[in-house]
Amino acid sequence: MARVTYLEAIHQAQKEEMARDKSVFIMGEDVRCNVFGTTTGFVDQFGEERVRDTPISENGFIGAAGGAAMVGMRPIVDATISSFLFPAMDQICSIIAKSRYIYGGQARLPLVIRSCLFYGNSNAAQHSDRPYSMFMNMPGLKIIAPSNASDMKGLLKAAIRSDDPVLSFEDSTCWMAKGEVSDDVDHVIPLGKGDIKREGSDLTIIGVAGGVNVALNAAKKLAEEGISAEVIDPRTLVPLDRELILQSVRKTGRAICVDPAHMTCSAASEIAATIVEHAFDALRGPVVRVTTPDTHLPFSPHIEKPLYPSVERIVDAARRIIGAERAVPA
Amino acid sequence: MTTTGENDPRLEKYRRMQRIRQFEAKAEAIHAAGEIPGALHTYAGMEASGVGACIALRDDDYMVGTHRSHGHPIAKGAKLRPLMAELLGKVTGICKGKGGSMHLSDFSMGSLGETSIVGSGGPVAAGAALGAKLQGLDRVALCFFGDGASSEGAIHEGMNLAAVWSLPAIFVCENNRFGMSTPTDKAVAGANVADRAHGYGIPGVIVDGQDVDAVEAAVREAVDRARAGKGPTLIETKTYRYGDHAVNMGRELTPRGPEHDDWVARDPITIYRKRLVEAGVADADLDAIDSAIADEVADALQFARDSDYPVFAEAFDHVFVDRLPIPADVSAHA
Numbered sequence: 280m281a282r283v284t285y286l287e288a289i290h291q292a293q294k295e296e297m298a299r300d301k302s303v304f305i306m307g308e309d310v311r312c313n314v315f316g317t318t319t320g321f322v323d324q325f326g327e328e329r330v331r332d333t334p335i336s337e338n339g340f341i342g343a344a345g346g347a348a349m350v351g352m353r354p355i356v357d358a359t360i361s362s363f364l365f366p367a368m369d370q371i372c373s374i375i376a377k378s379r380y381i382y383g384g385q386a387r388l389p390l391v392i393r394s395c396l397f398y399g400n401s402n403a404a405q406h407s408d409r410p411y412s413m414f415m416n417m418p419g420l421k422i423i424a425p426s427n428a429s430d431m432k433g434l435l436k437a438a439i440r441s442d443d444p445v446l447s448f449e450d451s452t453c454w455m456a457k458g459e460v461s462d463d464v465d466h467v468i469p470l471g472k473g474d475i476k477r478e479g480s481d482l483t484i485i486g487v488a489g490g491v492n493v494a495l496n497a498a499k500k501l502a503e504e505g506i507s508a509e510v511i512d513p514r515t516l517v518p519l520d521r522e523l524i525l526q527s528v529r530k531t532g533r534a535i536c537v538d539p540a541h542m543t544c545s546a547a548s549e550i551a552a553t554i555v556e557h558a559f560d561a562l563r564g565p566v567v568r569v570t571t572p573d574t575h576l577p578f579s580p581h582i583e584k585p586l587y588p589s590v591e592r593i594v595d596a597a598r599r600i601i602g603a604e605r606a607v608p609a
Numbered sequence: 610m611t612t613t614g615e616n617d618p619r620l621e622k623y624r625r626m627q628r629i630r631q632f633e634a635k636a637e638a639i640h641a642a643g644e645i646p647g648a649l650h651t652y653a654g655m656e657a658s659g660v661g662a663c664i665a666l667r668d669d670d671y672m673v674g675t676h677r678s679h680g681h682p683i684a685k686g687a688k689l690r691p692l693m694a695e696l697l698g699k700v701t702g703i704c705k706g707k708g709g710s711m712h713l714s715d716f717s718m719g720s721l722g723e724t725s726i727v728g729s730g731g732p733v734a735a736g737a738a739l740g741a742k743l744q745g746l747d748r749v750a751l752c753f754f755g756d757g758a759s760s761e762g763a764i765h766e767g768m769n770l771a772a773v774w775s776l777p778a779i780f781v782c783e784n785n786r787f788g789m790s791t792p793t794d795k796a797v798a799g800a801n802v803a804d805r806a807h808g809y810g811i812p813g814v815i816v817d818g819q820d821v822d823a824v825e826a827a828v829r830e831a832v833d834r835a836r837a838g839k840g841p842t843l844i845e846t847k848t849y850r851y852g853d854h855a856v857n858m859g860r861e862l863t864p865r866g867p868e869h870d871d872w873v874a875r876d877p878i879t880i881y882r883k884r885l886v887e888a889g890v891a892d893a894d895l896d897a898i899d900s901a902i903a904d905e906v907a908d909a910l911q912f913a914r915d916s917d918y919p920v921f922a923e924a925f926d927h928v929f930v931d932r933l934p935i936p937a938d939v940s941a942h943a
Contacts, residue, residue: 339766346736383705
């Protein structure tokens with residue numbers, strides 16, 4: 280165990296898996312120059328064949344990762360910023376997500392496509408996307424969205440070892456946060472298993488990616504008001520640990536879904552729908568989404584920052600749904 | 610050379626072209642009778658392009674193809690039974706009834722998919738070539754694409770990647786003169802797709818796509834170059850599809866000019882058969898091949914007809930490694 284940052288957890292996961300399995304290699308734009316610190320020392324340790332700088336050609340190199348996976352390699356693609364997945368939608372959705380299926384199981388696609396959620400720092404709309412829910416609507420892709428260093432390492436290792444294609448969405452608001460991280464080479468967190476980050480009894484807050492940390496801060500604030508909030512982190516969006524969410528909501532009777540993505544068809548929307556559909560009889564108030572509104576993200580920080588889920592918005596939502604219930608006559 | 614032994618490679622080219630032609634003729638007939646669901650994009654007229662290219666490959670070399678997918682797997686040596694069963698949507702189909710006519714792809718023969726998103730095979734082939742290189746294998750990856758696909762960014766990205774990394778890849782543009790209804794000269798800038806090779810610093814070769822020997826020679830040279838670590842080649846086979854974009858679409862989509870008859874007169878199988886006979890192969894031996902293939906096709910169709918449709922759970926398999934559960938509200942009505 281050591282306290283390391285989320286970025287260092289990514290570095291460790293990649294390094295350990297590349298050392299463990301020669302079929303793992305990494306490619307992406309400028310991975311050798313190590314822009315964000317996740318490939319420190321890789322060229323020296325693994326050589327330039329396994330640490331490949333690509334042309335600025337996302338559809339090309341992400342599709343090539345699919346081709347390499349089909350012939351027995353286990354590529355990690357560092358697509359850097361998640362907005363850059365859009366040029367590669369063709370290969371991600373038509374080739375990588377569907378080849379196992381459309382060829383009746385003949386194709387295998389063990390690959391990981393990593394990208395960061397690069398929002399909240401005045402990068403304007405074209406660099407600030409949180410697009411995981413677009414891919415949740417495409418069968419055949421597993422999706423991880425870790426909120427802390429330990430989960431990041433364990434889930435990325437699971438993703439690299441998985442025989443299914445996995446998209447790793449890495450929240451830049453978590454990058455520098457340190458946490459205790461295992462140095463066990465087999466510190467692997469199974470895909471599809473959520474985690475209770477804080478226990479509580481009055482309401483459940485389900486957080487997505489960095490939304491988990493906002494939810495934890497809100498839960499502390501609510502505790503000061505005597506409201507006990509449970510915080511659930513699904514960690515993996517596909518498969519989604521619906522049962523863990525439902526168990527918590529059946530206990531608390533109230534739910535807030537916190538997601539930094541835009542509201543419509545967000546992961547929060549899917550979680551809210553799941554709760555309403557399967558735990559309706561346990562609900563004591565409306566299920567609320569705290570998300571980013573359906574507008575683009577502006578450059579100017581004065582108008583960008585208030586768009587994201589915040590402690591204040593979550594606390595307001597909690598007061599509202601608890602108040603709404605109290606307002607109902609007995 | 611006048612030998613006509615069973616393994617005579619000259620006869621194998623004839624056999625594979627004839628197998629494609631007869632397989633598709635049968636498929637077209639039963640499609641018209643309603644036995645094959647969905648679309649059927651035929652390859653007739655282009656057999657020399659596929660067979661000439663694939664005969665230059667080893668069984669363990671990789672190949673990526675297109676929605677016009679009947680020709681490539683047969684050219685690469687696939688057996689007919691699972692291909693015909695796939696057309697009929699049966700569980701014994703090569704894709705278990707989940708791919709159909711646009712995706713006949715036999716991975717046991719080195720195929721990595723026949724993809725129906727035009728141009729999308731380019732990056733896949735580059736990646737397979739990269740995989741082979743990283744594994745220290747001397748395999749090559751061949752990407753078939755059409756003149757229409759030459760306008761897609763994915764093809765450019767695949768070729769650029771293969772060229773910049775000097776990957777063992779061969780890009781074969783089968784220029785059949787039309788993208789659905791649009792003539793190539795209305796959609797593709799420049800006189801030849803192969804000319805674009807110059808921009809990547811790789812060889813660009815134009816070859817008569819109706820001449821199986823010419824295609825084989827061009828691809829063989831490209832394969833040798835690729836195996837030697839000298840990088841990719843772009844080959845353009847000038848060819849022609851006899852049929853419409855797809856069969857039984859209700860009306861003709863592809864406009865036919867006076868050159869249509871000239872192309873049909875240069876039928877690749879007729880040209881090759883004549884060459885074989887002139888080289889001393891007995892007509893009777895070639896007739897015997899035709900007849901044996903008719904039996905193979907009939908056997909494949911019988912096999913397909915005798916096979917079962919997939920059970921409903923198959924719709925939920927192969928999304929991931931682990932089969933998905935069938936939602937209860939769906940299974941109740943399946």
